[in-house]
Amino acid sequence: MRNFEYYSPTKIIFGKDTHKQVGEEVKKYANKILLHYGGGSVKKSGLYDQVVNSLNEAGVEFIELGGVQSNPKLGLVYKGIELCKENNIELILAVGGGSVIDSAKGIGMGVKYDGDVWDIYNSHKTIRDQPSLPIATILTIPAAGSETSPNTVLTNEKTLIKTGAMSKYVRPVFSIMNPELCYTLPKYQMACGVSDMLAHTMERYFTNTEAVDYSDRLLEASMKSIINMGPKLVYNMQDYDTWANIMWAGSMVHNGILGMGREEDWASHDIEHQLSAVYNIAHGAGLSIVFPAWMKYVYKQNINKFIQFAVKVWDVDLSYENPEAIISECILRAESFYKKIGLPIRLSEIDIDGTEFKAMAKRVTEFSTVGNFKKLEEEDIVQIYKLALK
Amino acid sequence: MRNFEYYSPTKIIFGKDTHKQVGEEVKKYANKILLHYGGGSVKKSGLYDQVVNSLNEAGVEFIELGGVQSNPKLGLVYKGIELCKENNIELILAVGGGSVIDSAKGIGMGVKYDGDVWDIYNSHKTIRDQPSLPIATILTIPAAGSETSPNTVLTNEKTLIKTGAMSKYVRPVFSIMNPELCYTLPKYQMACGVSDMLAHTMERYFTNTEAVDYSDRLLEASMKSIINMGPKLVYNMQDYDTWANIMWAGSMVHNGILGMGREEDWASHDIEHQLSAVYNIAHGAGLSIVFPAWMKYVYKQNINKFIQFAVKVWDVDLSYENPEAIISECILRAESFYKKIGLPIRLSEIDIDGTEFKAMAKRVTEFSTVGNFKKLEEEDIVQIYKLALK
Structure with missing residues (x-):
């Protein structure tokens, strides 16, 4: 720590x-x-x-x-x-x-x-x-x-x-x-909010800092709560108790306290910011597209961290003999969660093609690499946009 | 909430x-x-x-x-x-x-x-x-x-x-x-500290307030972390990383943030305070004695909360058809945890007998009942002291 x-x-x-x-x-x-x-x-x-x-x-x-x-x-x-x-x-x-x-x-x-x-x-x-x-x-x-x-x-x-x-x-x-x-929010905006707070938790969770077990557990508890509660709002936007838990979680995961003593990542946010700046899409929808692609691109950086994420957050219950299968299943579950709350998971779903990938990746990395879990350069970002395409 | x-x-x-x-x-x-x-x-x-x-x-x-x-x-x-x-x-x-x-x-x-x-x-x-x-x-x-x-x-x-x-x-x-x-602390004092922070978490966890799922998860994550990390210090009191996690957990579970929106209990603290006032024992050792007795006395108040505690915190994996067995096993595991870090779980172990039970219970309840999960009166407290005896 x-x-x-x-x-x-x-x-x-x-x-x-x-x-x-x-x-x-x-x-x-x-x-x-x-x-x-x-x-x-x-x-x-x-x-x-x-x-x-x-x-x-x-x-x-x-x-x-x-x-x-x-x-x-x-x-x-x-x-x-x-x-x-x-x-x-x-x-x-x-x-x-x-x-x-x-x-x-x-x-x-x-x-x-x-x-x-x-x-x-x-x-x-x-x-x-x-x-x-x-x-x-x-x-x-x-x-x-x-x-x-x-x-x-x-x-x-x-x-x-x-x-x-x-x-x-x-x-x-x-x-x-x-x-x-929150009762009068459009459902899509609720979903974008849920995606944003889940992203804030994941940006802190994926770290190379060792011996951060306690904040790992708090972040896992936060992710599980967001994943369990988000879909309840799809069925009832007037559910006070669920909104209260979600609202409190949204603050807890971004007031800084759950990231103390850890290096944080933030590559996915940087990569997304270009999407919403250029195409004016909702930030939460950009994140539901970028995060799965980022996971696919970086997981080899720390296989054990991703296994922990798969098992403790997404309840993946497969043999540890095949880590790649565990991680693939976990990314599928994340994508399925985003779909369940009504968000896109590929750029092609919202009619974005590859035209701007190079220019966006250049702007993302204009002054330095982005991310800490794996430091990403311009070409890495292009690859992540491509993985997000369809 | x-x-x-x-x-x-x-x-x-x-x-x-x-x-x-x-x-x-x-x-x-x-x-x-x-x-x-x-x-x-x-x-x-x-x-x-x-x-x-x-x-x-x-x-x-x-x-x-x-x-x-x-x-x-x-x-x-x-x-x-x-x-x-x-x-x-x-x-x-x-x-x-x-x-x-x-x-x-x-x-x-x-x-x-x-x-x-x-x-x-x-x-x-x-x-x-x-x-x-x-x-x-x-x-x-x-x-x-x-x-x-x-x-x-x-x-x-x-x-x-x-x-x-x-x-x-x-x-x-x-x-x-x-x-x-913390490196130079006596082991017993380390154990008493661990017991105190676990107690601060449990005092917040046991509540009748409904729909507090998110803070339930954070409190469970905190208890699991304390339970997993405490014993590591028994083997190595110079383990920086474990101390860092424990020290941060100790603050997190008592700065108030994990109890927001919930009614908290605090009966066990009130019951313990009399023990340490009269016998000058360490507060953490009093808590490792009082808490299991309190659990045995109050669990029927909210069986489901105790099943959740047993399953999510103590990993009890028994049939839900017999809730009492699940809860008994969980209390045994809590006691076994206290023993593992070197703390007493019965008054008789530290040479306290029943002489003062009545007088202590009277002082605990002098101005009102104590606790919220179950409101306890003088006679309840006597029963809890008795359960803690041997």
């Missing part, structure tokens, strides 16, 4: 009706805020009105900026930064899923950064821990884990580069998580 | 050599501190000198108070409060295990409390979130989880009452955890 530091001060307020406390909670930090959200769904569902009421009751002044799209765009972040500066905003309240929260984090850092905010994202990890306006969230889509994480990902719509930044200052000061707010 | 709030801002600094950063870390919070520790072991091991060097190098002034005993006593806490007040102490650095940290927390709250600090402990939970001087720790015994928890337990050596308090203000501002510091 490696040395590590862990610090996660986000206050989590979890459960039924908790979003109604938002005004009172915000008031502890700020008198004037930016209310940031996405499309029409928060208005249609009535959430917007409830938030506004709560803010008004608490005497919190706000201006608003809606219109965050999935794969959130740099353009809107620039707009948010302007708004915050003009209005002396003290905190940004993101009401939505990971895209809205990530956009809020971009705005928050941009306000405090003396230059183009894109530098922070595009700096290939040289700008770390950029100060930010405080961020708070009401989470409506369990998926990205951004409600407790120090991470944010943005897409530059001009260059088609999608990339992330990390700062301890963008960990939300509080996050309100009410599973009831 | 129940609604909950979670907030755990302790910064964890984990790994080899990390204790040498203590001065620099303390300096962020305070210029003058109380250095609090136990007996001679921190001096014998050289840790004391390293801490003092680091504090001196960082220019941190300190006064010191050693002599914390296991089952830490109120008397020393009074002395610490005096010292802190006289010397305008700004932070208390606890170097040791749960006893030292709990004692530090008592002192920290006492300094800020206008009255007898024992009120806070003896108030039967009416004084919550008492302000405190900041607490920081260097952990040397993975067990109590006090290094990240809001809890503290003290013994009033005059009345023989051992009881706890809880305040968000005593969660340490930082905790340094270097597994190497």
Whole structure:
């Protein structure tokens, strides 16, 4: 196990009706805020009105900026930064899923950064821990884990580069998580969220760090829970208990605590980011396509880790004399899980062909190899895209 | 799952050599501190000198108070409060295990409390979130989880009452955890620590709250890890990797995060506290005696939960047609685990007879029933002590 530091001060307020406390909670930090959200769904569902009421009751002044799209765009972040500066905003309240929260984090850092905010994202990890306006969230889509994480990902719509930044200052000061707010999500979006949180767990699980048995067990428990609970929502999107478990799992697997002392991988995320930047597909759907292909390409790197994954997570019960058969079966089960919740597992299913493979692989590896379980170069990425094709 | 709030801002600094950063870390919070520790072991091991060097190098002034005993006593806490007040102490650095940290927390709250600090402990939970001087720790015994928890337990050596308090203000501002510091522990103390952390997990696991599948899985993963790793230390007390996993598990199972959304039990802790208060036995050894007896007494409350525990934690592989056989086997395995790491499982093994059962049971239930999985009254406690006898 490696040395590590862990610090996660986000206050989590979890459960039924908790979003109604938002005004009172915000008031502890700020008198004037930016209310940031996405499309029409928060208005249609009535959430917007409830938030506004709560803010008004608490005497919190706000201006608003809606219109965050999935794969959130740099353009809107620039707009948010302007708004915050003009209005002396003290905190940004993101009401939505990971895209809205990530956009809020971009705005928050941009306000405090003396230059183009894109530098922070595009700096290939040289700008770390950029100060930010405080961020708070009401989470409506369990998926990205951004409600407790120090991470944010943005897409530059001009260059088609999608990339992330990390700062301890963008960990939300509080996050309100009410599973009831998920009832009105489209099923496909639920599935994409489940895929994203499963991916966050796998990115941490596949490591070459030795002697991380305890976090291995916690990650396996998380993967099994996500795999068992996800499909229940396909049958009943109003299942409070399942949403509550899924929502909590989504935060747990991405607040950092389950990856402590381990080197993490993140190749599949990097490989996927190009897909969603170029084709504007949902991140979770990109991951359900990329991850099986990545597994096929890298498993020989550490056969025993993959056997453990197959046996402990996917309950594969075949003879250990043929490890390849165990691993093939486990990848089949993963694919079958994605199909069960309604996600694609091949690029051809969503009409993507090989035209851009070379260009995307080049962008993925522009500054370095990606991944740690196996370090991947441009040609490796092309091969993985090809394995994902059909 | 129940609604909950979670907030755990302790910064964890984990790994080899990390204790040498203590001065620099303390300096962020305070210029003058109380250095609090136990007996001679921190001096014998050289840790004391390293801490003092680091504090001196960082220019941190300190006064010191050693002599914390296991089952830490109120008397020393009074002395610490005096010292802190006289010397305008700004932070208390606890170097040791749960006893030292709990004692530090008592002192920290006492300094800020206008009255007898024992009120806070003896108030039967009416004084919550008492302000405190900041607490920081260097952990040397993975067990109590006090290094990240809001809890503290003290013994009033005059009345023989051992009881706890809880305040968000005593969660340490930082905790340094270097597994190497555990190498010199006596084996028995290692075993008691392992028993304590297993107990912290079981106290959360046994609940009547429904639909807590995800935290059930995390708790099972934690119990399995503790059960698998504990015995490895019996054979090699210098096994860094095992200590690292055990130490991290000890914090994880008691920082609160695995109990979110669940009603917890805590009867066995309350029942044990009387044993260690009256007979001054190690808390972990009291728990290895009380927990099997508690299981025998309460399992009928929720047979399915106990079957799940037997199957998922203890790998009992018997026919589901006879649940009682499954549960008996699981309790046998738990007892066998405790024996394997060198702990007693019956009171008679440590020369405790039934003389005090009635009086202890009366004190345990003086203000209310204990436990939530099954609410226990005075007579129930007597029965559990009897089951623990031989």
